[in-house]
Amino acid sequence: MSDKIYDILIVGGGVVGTAIARELSKYNLSIALFEKETDVASGTSKANSGIIHAGYNASKNTLKGRLNIKSNPMFDQIADDLKVPFNRIGSLVVGHSQEDKEKLILEKERSLAQADIDLRIIEKKELREKEPDLAEDAIVALYAPNAGIISPYKLTIAQAENAANNGVDIYLETEVKKVFHENNYITGIKTNKGKFSGSIVINAAGLYADKIAATVGENYEIVPRKGEYNLFDKKYGSLVNHVIFPMPSEKSKGILITPTVDGNLLLGPNSYVVENKDDLEVTEQGLNEIWDGGKKLYPSLPGNGIISSFAGLRATIPAEPYNDDFKIEALDNPVGFIDVAGIQSPGLSSAPGIAELITKIVDDISKDLKVPIKLQEKSSYNPELDKLPRLDDYKDHREDWHQVYQEDNDYGEIVCRCEHVTKGELIAELKKSLAPLTLDAIKRRTRAGGGRCQGGFCGPRIAEIIAEEFEISPLEVTKNGPGSEILMERVKDIKADRDITYRRQKDEN
Amino acid sequence: MKTKRELVIVGGGPAGLAAALEAHKNGVEDILLIERDEYLGGILQQCIHNGFGLDYFNEELTGPEYAERFIDELSDKKIDVQLKTMVIDINDQKMLTVLSSKKGIEFIEAKSVILAMGCRERTREAIRIPGTRPAGVMTAGAAQRYINIEGYLPGREIVILGSGDIGLIMARRLALEGADVKGVFEIMSYSSGLVRNKVQCLDDFGIPLYLQQTVTKIHGQKRVEAVDIAEVDDNFNQIPETKKTIECDTLLLSVGLIPENELSQQANISLDDITGGPIVDQSRETDIPGVFACGNVLQVHDLVDNVSEEAEIAGKAAAEFLLNETKDEIKQSLEIAPGKNITYVVPHTLNINANTSPLIELFFRVKDPAEDCKISIKDNQEELASYTRPIVEPGEIESVKLPIKLINISSDEIIVELITGGE
Structure with a gap:
């Protein structure tokens, strides 16, 4: 079998890889993106705070600072084009003392010296108006109205879908094992599904970027730093109105509380280095740590309102010369290899800027490649995704849902009762070319199974719908890919028995 | 798209079924029973083991058999049932928004509502x-x-x-x-x-x-x-x-099980923090007049038999609410509070009028297991009644029947206590 040939091979289907794929799909290039997991957004992009930072504490001396500041204003257009919920709710860094206040003023001045960011110091009265349930001893805050919230996995999925619509081939469950280079030029990659040729490899492999880079002779280490989170029931989403940060420490922005775009409340993350890149365990200590952090900011935080706990890993490069900054650069040797590594916080906030920067780098090296390319905008590029109807978006005008229903009666059948997701919504998502037939994929796309009962009621029903619609056995339905099957074996064909009994009864009548 | 109904029952499990039948028996003609699944009977349909009905029918049935008794009786009556239909909104004016694959969005204005949504698992x-x-x-x-x-x-x-x-x-x-x-x-x-x-x-x-x-x-x-x-x-x-x-x-x-009260909260019905269910009086009426709650949405029961009995109280009360043009004047209102060693008590309040039954059954759970103990009903320090029990367990709901005539006319609160051993 001959290798498939592309201009550009992107390794990694996270928010960065998919943003790059979408950005490059504007041009007349043949592009492939490789993701080793069953779905895009399966690594760091599925488990983070979902904050679009205003960039107040970003230093212009760092790449991540510059890219954050540059990217923040780009999100309105992206969210609009991709129909991804995005909300500029603003952020508050909360101080408890005169000393904190002085630090916040300093922080504000330092930030303003670097970039034109809307930043204000607000005093207790205004703070309480904005956040009535905030701890009594919070007396001052640094307010950044342009901070926003977004669903990181919905953004990633939408970017991937839009890239695919614009011609990018997306290979799921395809792990890049090796990058080939000859005489100082990139020539292609080897995966578990065969070889692919290309003159540019963009390494956006997140936690595993060091492993990919090592195959072209680079030597740096990605250190995973864990963050644990709690998600609260939607009932408590209105307890908090902004992204609330404590006073920052050296290493992190601290344990924050924020509403999510889905109306839940998110608490976390803590921050500590772990050994393994697949260590997504939530720990007793970790949960206690974030709980204590949350209680300090919001004493009325309800312990019994937690509906989910999870952990994510940040991909960091603490060593010199990167010092926890992003590593975004094209190698001189081999030509055509571009690192997009160490994309820790604010990676999500910087993704659009990263994608633009990569496009510029690709353009810069385009003539020097083994097979030179030319970036020409294509007229067929469509930046927009169609919006699928969601019952949840019709809260204040339910009568209009009737029209949606009349076009397809499946939009009248609620499958997930906690999140109000209809069968029509599930099937519409499943029918998209990119969607894997897993419960987690469904949950990330529609919220079905992600509510307060965590799939207790709808899990079996969703598995049944997946099986029915795609004519597979329910035994093949997984949580998140091979090895995570939900069911073990058939005990008896109850449905067939029931149908027979039913028919018999009908005949007798 | 917009209809009016006398009585809407939310949930077609054991509570909804018994409430519908009882309301019908007591003269309500216009009843709509809404069930989100494709069959009636709720969780009973997957409980294929036996042990149901020992109290209610004096015989041992499986879950589906128990449900079938009610479903059969229901099909003889003129009670409208809408399956695969979910109530998505309800407000304090008893306006419901429902969605189904058969009819799409419908708005229903109900005169009375019985909440029977059951519970979910922790x-x-x-x-x-x-x-x-x-x-x-x-x-x-x-x-x-x-x-x-x-x-x-x-x-x-x-x-x-x-x-x-x-x-x-x-x-x-x-x-x-x-x-x-x-x-x-x-x-x-x-x-x-x-x-x-x-x-x-x-x-x-x-x-x-x-x-x-x-x-x-x-x-x-x-x-x-x-x-x-x-x-x-x-x-x-x-x-x-x-x-x-x-x-x-x-x-x-x-x-553990958690009563499913998201709709109740939407309607601004007050809930009991301990049970997770609405606060109700002896007729299982919530703090919105004409809205009743019964079954596991009100308190998690051990036995379906008790669910059916509770639902009948609510069904009957809904009928009275709808058919009694002149409301009986409430003579006395009082709270029933859990005291020593008691987790919760249902009902939470008593609204006594001329028609109130002379015997009120109180349901409650104890905090810890105990033997040779007694349940004491108190008004301040005064014991109104006491009931001995050889053994009590938190896993089993206890109940006592309190004669109303024992309640002091000036009282505004009575307390249920568990007295153990040497006390």
Whole structure:
């Protein structure tokens, strides 16, 4: 079998890889993106705070600072084009003392010296108006109205879908094992599904970027730093109105509380280095740590309102010369290899800027490649995704849902009762070319199974719908890919028995 | 799209069914029963074991048989049933928005509403078990549905956390299907399920019940591979030296039930923090006149028989609300509060009028198991009535019948207490 040939091979289907794929799909290039997991957004992009930072504490001396500041204003257009919920709710860094206040003023001045960011110091009265349930001893805050919230996995999925619509081939469950280079030029990659040729490899492999880079002779280490989170029931989403940060420490922005775009409340993350890149365990200590952090900011935080706990890993490069900054650069040797590594916080906030920067780098090296390319905008590029109807978006005008229903009666059948997701919504998502037939994929796309009962009621029903619609056995339905099957074996064909009994009864009548 | 109804019942499980029949029996003609599943009977349809109906029918039935009795009776009556229909909104004016694949969006203006939405199971998250998030962690009820309704075995090597009734039932059910049930682990010092379920589902099948032990961690990347277990002391602190790892592919959770009151909250109905259900008076009326609640949405019951009886109270009261043009004047209103060693009491209030039944049954749970004890009903320090009990358990609802004539006319609160041993 001959290798498939592309201009550009992107390794990694996270928010960065998919943003790059979408950005490059504007041009007349043949592009492939490789993701080793069953779905895009399966690594760091599925488990983070979902904050679009205003960039107040970003230093212009760092790449991540510059890219954050540059990217923040780009999100309105992206969210609009991709129909991804995005909300500029603003952020508050909360101080408890005169000393904190002085630090916040300093922080504000330092930030303003670097970039034109809307930043204000607000005093207790205004703070309480904005956040009535905030701890009594919070007396001052640094307010950044342009901070926003977004669903990181919905953004990633939408970017991937839009890239695919614009011609990018997306290979799921395809792990890049090796990058080939000859005489100082990139020539292609080897995966578990065969070889692919290309003159540019963009390494956006997140936690595993060091492993990919090592195959072209680079030597740096990605250190995973864990963050644990709690998600609260939607009932408590209105307890908090902004992204609330404590006073920052050296290493992190601290344990924050924020509403999510889905109306839940998110608490976390803590921050500590772990050994393994697949260590997504939530720990007793970790949960206690974030709980204590949350209680300090919001004493009325309800312990019994937690509906989910999870952990994510940040991909960091603490060593010199990167010092926890992003590593975004094209190698001189081999030509055509571009690192997009160490994309820790604010990676999500910087993704659009990263994608633009990569496009510029690709353009810069385009003539020097083994097979030179030319970036020409294509007229067929469509930046927009169609919006699928969601019952949840019709809260204040339910009568209009009737029209949606009349076009397809499946939009009248609620499958997930906690999140109000209809069968029509599930099937519409499943029918998209990119969607894997897993419960987690469904949950990330529609919220079905992600509510307060965590799939207790709808899990079996969703598995049944997946099986029915795609004519597979329910035994093949997984949580998140091979090895995570939900069911073990058939005990008896109850449905067939029931149908027979039913028919018999009908005949007798 | 817009209709008016005398009585709308939300939920077609045992509570909704009994409430509908009772309301009809008492003269309500225009009844709509709304059920979100494709069949009536609710969770009973997946409870294929027997033990239902011993109180109510004086015979032992399976879940589907118990449901069938009510469904058959219902089909003889002129009661409208809408299946595969979900109430998505309800407000304090008794306006409902419902959605179905048959009719789409409908708005219903009800004169009276009976809430009978039942309950859901507490999840892994509600009890914060650390570890990974693989496939194979599920509630006992979800496993029950997979086996009994869908016909699939969800696991072969099973650890069950929590000794709730569904967990005990599923221990036996899985053993019957050939799974290896390694044990039921209960953090409390007593089983939270019915005694008869412990005997019939665990003891008879040689499945061990480990008290004061809990799951402290889940292992496995894709599928559950093992769980860590540790003993706990009397304050529920884990004892680290007792930690052990048990290999399994499935962790079933039977760690409690939560009344499903999201609709009640939408309608701004006041809820009891302890039961998780609405605050009701003796007719099971909530603080919105004409809105009643019964069954597991009000308080989690042990026996479906009690659900049916409670639903009949609500059904009858809804009929009275709809048909009594002139409302009887309330002579006395008082609160019924849980006192010493009592977790909660239902009903929460008494509204006494000329028509109030002379005997009011109070339902409650005790905090801890006790023997040779007595239930005392008090008005301040004065004991109005007392009832002896040889044994009480938190896992079994207790009830007493209080003659109304014993209540002082000036009283605004009575208290239910459990008096144990030397007190």
